[in-house]
Amino acid sequence: MNCKNSIIGGGVVGLSVAMNLAIANGKGNDICLFESKYLGYGSSLRNAGRFRVHFGDENNLEFAIESSKYLNSLSKITGMNVLFAKTGYLWIASDEASYNILKNANSTFKKWGVPLTEIPSEELYKKYKFLRKRNEIISGFLGKEDGTIHPDSVIFGMARKCKSLKVNIFEHSNVEDISIRSGKVESIKVNGSKVETERVIIANGAWMTFFSEKLGLNLPIEPVRKEISVTEPFAYRIEPFIVDSSLHTYVSQTLKGEIIGSTSTGAEPKGLVELGNSFLWLKKYAERLSRILAGAERIRIIRAWSGYYEMTPDRSHVVGRSNDWPEELYVIGGFSGHGFMLGPLAGKLMAEYIFTGTMPRLLRPYSPERFKTGKLINETFVIG
Numbered sequence: 001m002n003c004k005n006s007i008i009g010g011g012v013v014g015l016s017v018a019m020n021l022a023i024a025n026g027k028g029n030d031i032c033l034f035e036s037k038y039l040g041y042g043s044s045l046r047n048a049g050r051f052r053v054h055f056g057d058e059n060n061l062e063f064a065i066e067s068s069k070y071l072n073s074l075s076k077i078t079g080m081n082v083l084f085a086k087t088g089y090l091w092i093a094s095d096e097a098s099y100n101i102l103k104n105a106n107s108t109f110k111k112w113g114v115p116l117t118e119i120p121s122e123e124l125y126k127k128y129k130f131l132r133k134r135n136e137i138i139s140g141f142l143g144k145e146d147g148t149i150h151p152d153s154v155i156f157g158m159a160r161k162c163k164s165l166k167v168n169i170f171e172h173s174n175v176e177d178i179s180i181r182s183g184k185v186e187s188i189k190v191n192g193s194k195v196e197t198e199r200v201i202i203a204n205g206a207w208m209t210f211f212s213e214k215l216g217l218n219l220p221i222e223p224v225r226k227e228i229s230v231t232e233p234f235a236y237r238i239e240p241f242i243v244d245s246s247l248h249t250y251v252s253q254t255l256k257g258e259i260i261g262s263t264s265t266g267a268e269p270k271g272l273v274e275l276g277n278s279f280l281w282l283k284k285y286a287e288r289l290s291r292i293l294a295g296a297e298r299i300r301i302i303r304a305w306s307g308y309y310e311m312t313p314d315r316s317h318v319v320g321r322s323n324d325w326p327e328e329l330y331v332i333g334g335f336s337g338h339g340f341m342l343g344p345l346a347g348k349l350m351a352e353y354i355f356t357g358t359m360p361r362l363l364r365p366y367s368p369e370r371f372k373t374g375k376l377i378n379e380t381f382v383i384g
Contacts, residue, residue, distance in 0.1 A: 053114050
């Protein structure tokens with residue numbers, strides 16, 4: 001078997017690369033996507049299904065603004081309604097540090113045309129009656145350009161588009177090795193069988209650490225397990241995605257009416273640990289949820305699961321290749337908890353880079369070379 005373009009990873013990032021490369025080529029016959037489990041198995045179908053444009057670093061801010069536009073176009077591109085809606089992010093400032101960070105960042109947001117609207121605490125409770133009153137809350141900041149998108153629709157819409165373009169999708173196909181000859185990618189080994197290939201794009205999220213170590217790529221990516229849950233359903237009332245930085249908690253509501261949310265305990269397991277849940281996390285989340293939402297102490301949590309944040313030292317993604325890597329070997333990952341909102345555009349731009357041979361301007365800061373040169377993109381707006 002041979003395939004010109006081999007993509008490792010069947011999540012939102014790998015699917016976006018495959019789909020957009022096929023669109024650029026006009027067909028996908030020479031594109032193979034290999035997923036070790038099933039499409040979306042990793043973190044792509046384990047996230048809260050939200051997007052935002054508000055980031056601390058201006059490179060990420062611009063990237064997120066363009067990502068929002070691209071997410072909004074996916075229904076038309078894939079032919080499946082991805083349920084994109086600007087429902088907003090509501091940032092709660094309950095201490096001086098959080099307030100000052102949001103206040104100062106808003107000057108940059110205004111410059112880029114995506115200002116936050118500050119809502120004093122007395123108005124906050126009138127507008128959002130589901131919030132529990134807390135003396136320490138100073139203000140809320142509403143990001144109207146942020147919102148929600150449905151992970152299932154994105155994944156299956158992209159997969160359907162790929163199949164219509166004749167992309168070869170192989171599920172339950174584990175890529176075990178990448179062979180290099182004379183400084184260039186030669187083949188991969190899939191479920192014990194050799195597949196000759198001219199190009200490899202590693203897009204398998206937290207699992208790319210395996211190839212980084214095996215090939216000596218020295219990618220500074222560390223998986224961190226994050227937990228999330230939903231409650232029994234209620235009438236839909238909570239439209240914005242609520243972020244309380246001092247409680248390290250986010251919460252919102254699904255279209256089915258479930259309260260969906262997560263919290264950070266500071267004790268999250270690192271590495272490719274088992275995807276499970278802990279009583280410590282559940283207890284801490286329940287306590288914090290009851291402090292954020294009025295009446296939450298009577299809500300029953302019915303399901304919990306976990307996924308990975310693939311963290312980099314500067315909490316920003318890695319796209320492209322280093323100059324000393326084997327020819328035609330690329331990576332795209334390290335989204336640090338922002339993969340579903342930024343990954344689709346990153347995949348599109350990666351496909352453009354491969355197709356034209358020219359690195360798109362938006363991607364240039366994200367090269368893995370930055371970890372050698374010290375030109376880091378230090379992102380501070382990381383939730384969870």
